[in-house]
Amino acid sequence: MYEWDLQIALVRCREGRFPDYREVFSLKVSYLALSLLGGAMLFAGGAQAQGKITNHVAEGNLQVTHNVGCIAREDAKTSYTPADLYASIFDCIEKEQYGSAVDLYVMAFARGTFDMQRVKDKSAYQALSVLRMVTFQKMDEAQRTAFGTALENYSKDGIAGACEFLKGQNAPDYYPKYMIAHGMGGFTNKDDDGLVTPFDAAAAWQLTLTKAGICAGK
Numbered sequence: 001m002y003e004w005d006l007q008i009a010l011v012r013c014r015e016g017r018f019p020d021y022r023e024v025f026s027l028k029v030s031y032l033a034l035s036l037l038g039g040a041m042l043f044a045g046g047a048q049a050q051g052k053i054t055n056h057v058a059e060g061n062l063q064v065t066h067n068v069g070c071i072a073r074e075d076a077k078t079s080y081t082p083a084d085l086y087a088s089i090f091d092c093i094e095k096e097q098y099g100s101a102v103d104l105y106v107m108a109f110a111r112g113t114f115d116m117q118r119v120k121d122k123s124a125y126q127a128l129s130v131l132r133m134v135t136f137q138k139m140d141e142a143q144r145t146a147f148g149t150a151l152e153n154y155s156k157d158g159i160a161g162a163c164e165f166l167k168g169q170n171a172p173d174y175y176p177k178y179m180i181a182h183g184m185g186g187f188t189n190k191d192d193d194g195l196v197t198p199f200d201a202a203a204a205w206q207l208t209l210t211k212a213g214i215c216a217g218k
Contacts, residue, residue, distance in 0.1 A: 062131060062178050070095050073103040078170050082108040082115070083178040086131045093143050098150035105151070106162045114208045115176040118196050124183025163215035171205035 066084045068075075070092035076085065085108040092101035112128035119125070136144065154162075180194035209215040 062127060062134075062182060065174070065178075070097055070100055071104070072100055073107055073165060076104065076107055078173045081172075081174050081176065081178050082112045082128060082131060085111070086135045090135050090138055093139060093147055096146070098146055099154075101147060102150050102154045102158070103162065106154075106159075107166065110166055110208055111172050112179075114172055114205055115179050117204045117208065118199050118201070119176055119179050119183075120192075120194055120196055121180065121183035124179045124181075124194075127179040127182035130182070159215075163209065166209055167206075167215065171201040173201075 062083050064081075064083050064087045066077075066080050068080070068084065068088055071088055076088075080088075085104045089101045089104045089108065092098070092104065108131070109128070112131075116125050116128075139147065175193075176195075183194075
């Protein structure tokens with residue numbers, strides 16, 4: 001799918017660099033995530049300079065399962081994965097509907113954090129970061145600036161409303177293949193569904209929003 005996504009996972013896996021998703025999510029800090037675009041482009045450019053890279057991708061890696069276009073957060077069903085939402089985010093940006101794009105960005109982060117609690121393979125957790133980088137890479141400079149401004153404004157005025165909205169939603173009910181197939185387990189554990197068992201989805205969703213996610217301290 002992407003010539004460098006597996007390489008990122010492999011390098012970080014070897015170095016033991018897995019992000020601590022227990023940190024409180026700050027939308028102001030997340031604005032800095034836009035700088036990941038530069039790193040992604042440098043990485044891709046360096047790979048091309050070194051010659052052709054053989055890309056091995058497990059089936060379902062970062063796969064969009066519901067291509068719904070730009071939607072309001074109220075229309076984002078619990079069956080929509082972060083991969084689906086990032087596709088929708090870019091659609092919203094193309095239509096200059098930045099408020100909806102930021103709403104979905106927050107939701108994608110929350111659902112991705114939830115998925116990290118139920119997916120066993122830590123090397124798969126990079127899926128969310130790669131989805132973000134790929135989306136930012138597709139934006140032009142004007143779109144990145146406009147989205148960054150919308151994100152900053154949202155951090156001031158929209159976070160409380162986002163928390164209330166997400167707390168009223170049920171836990172995601174899709175199978176997180178987009179993430180599972182992104183990790184090393186997608187190649188080595190094909191007879192395993194990749195999920196933590198037992199797993200209390202309702203409790204994990206509330207934990208995502210109150211202690212491990214965007215609504216901590218709200």
